[in-house]
Amino acid sequence: MRNILNFIIRYSKWFVFTLYVVVSCMLLVDNNVYQQSVYLTSANRVTGGVFGVWSQITGYFHLKSINESLQVTNADLQNQVLNLKSRLAELQSLRDDSTVNQSDRERFGYVSAAVINNNTRHPKNFFTINRGRLDGVRPGMGVVDQNGVVGIVNVTGDHLSRVISLLNETQVFSVKLKGTGFAGTLTWRGNDPAVGYVEEIPRHARYAIGDTIVTSGFSTSFPEGIPVGVVLNRVHGRDDSFFTFKVRLTSDFKALSSVRVIKDIYKNEIDSLATFDDIEKLVTGKKKDADKKKDADTKTEVKNNQ
Numbered sequence: 001m002r003n004i005l006n007f008i009i010r011y012s013k014w015f016v017f018t019l020y021v022v023v024s025c026m027l028l029v030d031n032n033v034y035q036q037s038v039y040l041t042s043a044n045r046v047t048g049g050v051f052g053v054w055s056q057i058t059g060y061f062h063l064k065s066i067n068e069s070l071q072v073t074n075a076d077l078q079n080q081v082l083n084l085k086s087r088l089a090e091l092q093s094l095r096d097d098s099t100v101n102q103s104d105r106e107r108f109g110y111v112s113a114a115v116i117n118n119n120t121r122h123p124k125n126f127f128t129i130n131r132g133r134l135d136g137v138r139p140g141m142g143v144v145d146q147n148g149v150v151g152i153v154n155v156t157g158d159h160l161s162r163v164i165s166l167l168n169e170t171q172v173f174s175v176k177l178k179g180t181g182f183a184g185t186l187t188w189r190g191n192d193p194a195v196g197y198v199e200e201i202p203r204h205a206r207y208a209i210g211d212t213i214v215t216s217g218f219s220t221s222f223p224e225g226i227p228v229g230v231v232l233n234r235v236h237g238r239d240d241s242f243f244t245f246k247v248r249l250t251s252d253f254k255a256l257s258s259v260r261v262i263k264d265i266y267k268n269e270i271d272s273l274a275t276f277d278d279i280e281k282l283v284t285g286k287k288k289d290a291d292k293k294k295d296a297d298t299k300t301e302v303k304n305n306q
Contacts, residue, residue, distance in 0.1 A: 071112045071258050074146065078260065082108040082223050108223055109263040111135055113143075115256045116160075120193040125165040127151065129259060132159040140271070142221035142262040148250035149173065149228045150259060152221050161261075166228075167193050167253055174219050175228050177205060178212040186213065186228060186247065193253045196229055201243040209233060213247055220267040 008015065083106040111131055118127035131137050133156045141153045143163050151163040152171065164171050167188050175198055176183040182205040184198045198213055211231045217224025229247035237244025264270075 067258070068112075071260075074260075076110075078110060082262075085223070085225065107265055109265070111137055111261040111263060113137075113161075113259050113261060115259060118165075118253070118256050120165070120167055120253050123169045123190050125167040125253075126154065127163050127165055127256060129161050129163060129261070130159070131261060132157045132161050134158050136263060137161050137261050138267075140221060140267065141264075142215075142219075142226075143259050144222075144226055144262065145251050145256060145259045147227065147252070149215060149222060149226055150251050150253065150256060153261060163259075165253065166196065166249065166251070173222075173228065174216045175213050176216040177201065177207055178214045178225075180205065183216045183218065184242070194249055195232075196247045196249050197235070197237075198229075198231075198245040198247050199237055199242060200239070201245065203241065203243055205243060207231060207234075207243070207245070213245070220264045220270050222262060223264075 113129035113131040113135075116128050116130050119125050127150075129137075129143070137153055137156050139153050139156060142149065143151045143153060149166060151165045151168075153161050154164045155162040166173065166186075169188060169190055171187070173186040174183060175186045182201050184200040186196050186198050188196050201207075209231055213228045213231065215222040215224060215226045215228060227250045229249045232246045232248050235244050235246050
């Protein structure tokens with residue numbers, strides 16, 4: 001306390017001088033219109049600059065929540081677009097049929113997710129998202145970002161899922177030339193994460209450099225029409241009976257951050273129909289084995305009785 005008093009006494013002249021200057025400025029501004037105008041203009045400029053900087057600082061810390069909100073809104077809009085396209089195609093194909101059911105459920109839905117782990121350097125690449133079984137994510141569901149297809153869900157936990165990246169040499173995607181019915185398969189051959197290859201396009205298909213490659217809709221993972229890439233040029237393929245295109249992928253796999261998982265309400269039903277023949281063969285085979293065993297047991301019993 002004594003030190004503070006000594007400090008004040010030692011520099012009392014400066015404190016008095018500062019007080020006089022402040023009081024003089026206040027009197028000058030209060031009693032003169034011009035000085036008052038200059039003061040207000042300068043003060044507004046300074047406070048405006050300070051508030052602007054503060055707004056930028058606080059805005060930066062709110063970017064995460066803003067981004068999440070935008071992702072939810074974007075997913076909602078894309079969901080509506082997909083279902084409108086699906087409904088439009090249905091109505092066009094059944095426009096002469098008066099028995100169209102207007103109460104059909106929307107087929108597709110989205111689950112927004114963030115990428116928490118990703119790699120692009122291996123022949124078989126995967127990435128992890130922060131949504132899992134409890135969020136409705138299941139193996140086989142397609143995953144897209146704002147630009148196009150990025151992968152298919154492979155394994156799900158309660159809160160996390162592993163996704164097979166499009167940059168995986170073992171994964172094949174059903175695609176087609178946009179605006180045509182010419183379908184093929186897209187694969188990744190390693191090395192360049194920006195380039196893929198589309199094979200099995202019929203040789204009579206008409207195409208041009210720059211044509212868009214989209215999903216074919218022939219699987220339950222992706223609806224029809226989601227962008228995959230753009231044709232760069234035609235290259236020599238494994239089968240000369242078909243065209244092979246080198247394609248620039250639409251998504252930047254080195255910068256994956258926010259993605260959406262596509263839910264198809266008909267997935268289980270379609271998949272069960274696709275595997276019906278296999279199940280039937282399995283059941284038939286087991287039945288034949290059982291009949292053979294029964295016949296063998298009967299013959300053994302007859303021999304024993306003899």
